[in-house]
Amino acid sequence: MKGLRSLPSVDRLLQAPQVETWLVAYGRPLTLDALREALEEARRNYPSKGEVPGDEFLLERAALLLAGWTRPTLLPVINASGVILHTNLGRAPLSQAALSAAQSVALGYSNLEYDLEAGKRGSRLVHAEALLTRLSGAEAALVVNNNAAAVLLALTALARRRGVVIARSQLVEIGGGFRVPEVMAQSGARLIEVGTTNRVHLSDYEQALESKPALFLRAHRSNFRITGFTSEPGLEQIVQVAHRAGLPVVDDLGSGALLDTARYGLGHEPMVQESLQAGTDLVCFSGDKLLGGPQAGILVGRADLVARLRKHPLARALRADKLCLAALSATLLHYLKDQAEREIPIWRMIAAPLDGLQARAVAWAAALGMGAAIPGQSTVGGGSLPEETLPTWLLALDVHRPERLHARLRRSTPPVIARTLVDRLVFDPRTVLPEQDSALLSAISQAVQE
Incomplete structure (x- = not known):
C-alpha cells in the first residue's frame, strides 16, 4: 500500500x-x-x-x-416554449408588486397573526379575504396552500362519511396522476357517480338524492374536452336540484379565471363570479393559474360553510404562509384597480399584440444573424383552456439535430426552454419576459457556437 x-x-x-x-x-x-x-x-x-x-x-x-x-436544484429559467402556464416551469410568474409584497413581509416581522387594533393575537385567515369577497361577490373566503387541498378540506369538513354526487364525466385526473376519486376517498366522503362518460342528465342528479348525499360536486374539466354525442345539464340546473333538497353545491373550477378569456380570442373559461351567480355555495380554484398569483387554493362562498372549513383541524395543516398571502393580496389588488392586463405577467402575455410579438422575433433573428421569424401558435397550458391557442410569431432556427442544441440551451445559465417544430428549434416571445431578451440571445449564441 x-x-x-x-x-x-x-x-x-x-x-x-x-x-x-x-x-x-x-x-x-x-x-x-x-x-x-x-x-x-x-x-x-x-x-x-x-x-x-x-x-x-x-x-x-x-x-x-x-x-x-x-448548486441549487430550483433555478430560474427562460420559458421560450410558448406555453403561458407551464406546469413544469412553475406556472404563473408573479407581478413586481406581488414580489415586493412577499419580500417586504419576509425581510422582517409582520402582523400575520396579530390584530394591530386590539393589540392581541389575530388570525391569518383575514388576509386577502376582503379582496376576494369584493372581487367575487362571495360572502366569505379562505386561502389554503393549493387547490387540491381546498377540495380536500371542503369534502372532509362537509361530507365526511357521507355521499358526494358527481357526474362520471367529471372524474378527472390532474397533473402528477392525482385523481378526483382519490382525493374524495382521502376526505372520507363516499363517491356517488351519476350519468355516463359522455352523457349526464338532470334526472341522474335527481335520482341520486335517494342515496341521501351531503352535497353535489361539480369538477370543471379544465385539462380536456369531451366532444361528439354528449350532453350535460348546466350549473344553474344542478344548483336548483341540490337546493330544492337542501344540499350545497361545491364547484371545483381549478383555473380560477376572474377575467373573461373570450375577450382575448380564446374560448370562454368559466369564471369564479359566474359560478357564484349561478348559485354555487362554495367555489374552489387555484391561485397560480389564470389568477396569475402564487400557488394557493382559494375557497369563496357562503359564510356559514367557510366558517365550518376554518374550524376544521385540517385547515391548520393546509394553511397558506405569509409569503403566499402577501403575494396573493398584491395580485388581487391588480384586479381591484383594473390593472390586471398591464401588471400581471400571464395576462400581459395573453393580451400581447401580434405585431409586437412579430417585432421581437424579427429583432431576435437580426441580433443573432441567423434564424427567421415565422407565424406560430402559443398555448395557455396549466390545465386551462384545452386545445385553445393564440397566434404568435416565433424565432425559428434551422440547425442540424435541434434536440442537441436544445440540450445545450437547457444547460446554459439561465437554462432556456424552447420547443421543436418540424425539425426546427423555435422560441416564442410571448412567454419570454422582456427583460430576459438579452440573456436569451446570449444563451442561443453561445450554444450555437459550442
Whole structure:
C-alpha cells in the first residue's frame, strides 16, 4: 500500500492557494468534507487504477464536489416554449408588486397573526379575504396552500362519511396522476357517480338524492374536452336540484379565471363570479393559474360553510404562509384597480399584440444573424383552456439535430426552454419576459457556437 501512503494529507491540501477562497465561499466544515471525500475516492479507486492522483487532481475534484453540493436544484429559467402556464416551469410568474409584497413581509416581522387594533393575537385567515369577497361577490373566503387541498378540506369538513354526487364525466385526473376519486376517498366522503362518460342528465342528479348525499360536486374539466354525442345539464340546473333538497353545491373550477378569456380570442373559461351567480355555495380554484398569483387554493362562498372549513383541524395543516398571502393580496389588488392586463405577467402575455410579438422575433433573428421569424401558435397550458391557442410569431432556427442544441440551451445559465417544430428549434416571445431578451440571445449564441 506504499502508493496510498503518498496521498497528501488534508492539512497539506488546505495550504493550496485556491482553498483560501473556498473557506470564504463555502465555510471550513464543507471545504474539509470535500477534501476528505476527494481523498477517500482516490483510496477507493486505487485497486482498479493502480495509481495515486496528484494534488492538483484532488483539488479539482474537491472543487467539483463543493460546486455540486451547493448548486441549487430550483433555478430560474427562460420559458421560450410558448406555453403561458407551464406546469413544469412553475406556472404563473408573479407581478413586481406581488414580489415586493412577499419580500417586504419576509425581510422582517409582520402582523400575520396579530390584530394591530386590539393589540392581541389575530388570525391569518383575514388576509386577502376582503379582496376576494369584493372581487367575487362571495360572502366569505379562505386561502389554503393549493387547490387540491381546498377540495380536500371542503369534502372532509362537509361530507365526511357521507355521499358526494358527481357526474362520471367529471372524474378527472390532474397533473402528477392525482385523481378526483382519490382525493374524495382521502376526505372520507363516499363517491356517488351519476350519468355516463359522455352523457349526464338532470334526472341522474335527481335520482341520486335517494342515496341521501351531503352535497353535489361539480369538477370543471379544465385539462380536456369531451366532444361528439354528449350532453350535460348546466350549473344553474344542478344548483336548483341540490337546493330544492337542501344540499350545497361545491364547484371545483381549478383555473380560477376572474377575467373573461373570450375577450382575448380564446374560448370562454368559466369564471369564479359566474359560478357564484349561478348559485354555487362554495367555489374552489387555484391561485397560480389564470389568477396569475402564487400557488394557493382559494375557497369563496357562503359564510356559514367557510366558517365550518376554518374550524376544521385540517385547515391548520393546509394553511397558506405569509409569503403566499402577501403575494396573493398584491395580485388581487391588480384586479381591484383594473390593472390586471398591464401588471400581471400571464395576462400581459395573453393580451400581447401580434405585431409586437412579430417585432421581437424579427429583432431576435437580426441580433443573432441567423434564424427567421415565422407565424406560430402559443398555448395557455396549466390545465386551462384545452386545445385553445393564440397566434404568435416565433424565432425559428434551422440547425442540424435541434434536440442537441436544445440540450445545450437547457444547460446554459439561465437554462432556456424552447420547443421543436418540424425539425426546427423555435422560441416564442410571448412567454419570454422582456427583460430576459438579452440573456436569451446570449444563451442561443453561445450554444450555437459550442
